[in-house]
């Protein structure tokens with residue numbers, strides 16, 4: 177079986193203001209079609225040992241900090257798909273599922289006297305680096321809140337820019353990571369409100385990543401925790417109505433199966449990171465976050481560095 181994916185053509189735009197010079201490698205995402213096998217034959221799924229079996233009470237932040245310490249040089253042996261960690265870093269202490277709220281774009285742009293699109297662009301670069309780092313340190317799942325069900329209330333130009341930006345990101349960076357690095361990929365959220373083009377990009381790329389076994393990147397797009405819980409309740413009510421399920425058999429596990437995060441085997445994050453200084457969860461993974469630890473950083477996401485995790 178073959179599918180077509182869009183590959184990007186990169187163009188360089190250099191813009192400057194009185195005190196900044198921006199070298200933008202904006203993805204124009206022109207459509208260069210390429211036929212690819214559905215499952216990448218190069219990737220080795222192999223017998224990767226499950227290094228995440230044990231649970232430790234040590235705080236997730238410390239675990240992530242340990243993982244991101246500059247002295248902690250984790251290496252991925254792509255050939256064998258085995259994560260090699262430095263001597264003093266115990267794999268069972270690593271965070272498994274990290275959830276991330278990226279905030280502070282408006283303030284970043286305002287501080288620099290730039291249009292908000294610059295913040296979104298800068299933030300995309302940071303997100304790419306973060307995905308690479310999480311993969312490098314053996315994080316199993318990274319869920320990032322890129323667009324909430326409330327974000328439609330932003331100015332139309334910004335919404336259009338963001339959605340095009342996300343689609344380009346999936347077609348270029350995510351596709352590259354899926355092909356070369358065994359990344360798994362899913363979008364969680366109400367996809368029915370997205371354009372047809374966006375919906376078909378998402379389903380092609382999700383399908384293409386289906387056989388992968390590496391880190392799972394979940395993009396929360398047009399996502400809302402209340403929306404997710406409401407939809408799960410409707411699905412359960414339908415099953416009861418159809419006589420497939422008895423009301424007394426509904427329990428947490430049955431409910432969890434109806435949530436959008438059911439696409440991944442470890443749906444509950446152990447760590448939430450929110451940048452931008454706000455101390456709230458903003459309708460993100462409300463059910464799944466029940467036992468997560470929270471790390472709030474005052475840094476704006478476009479300024480967020482690996483060192484800020486330590």
Ligand SMILES: CC(C)=CCC/C(C)=C/CC/C(C)=C/COP(=O)(O)OP(=O)(O)O
Nearest residue numbers: 279280281282283296299300322341342345
């Ligand atoms: C392509 C890709 C996946 C990029 C990822 C980064 C990205 C563009 C995320 C958008 C998230 C967003 C609307 C944040 C809100 O900041 P805000 O504007 O509300 O900030 P403020 O609190 O300072 O106003």
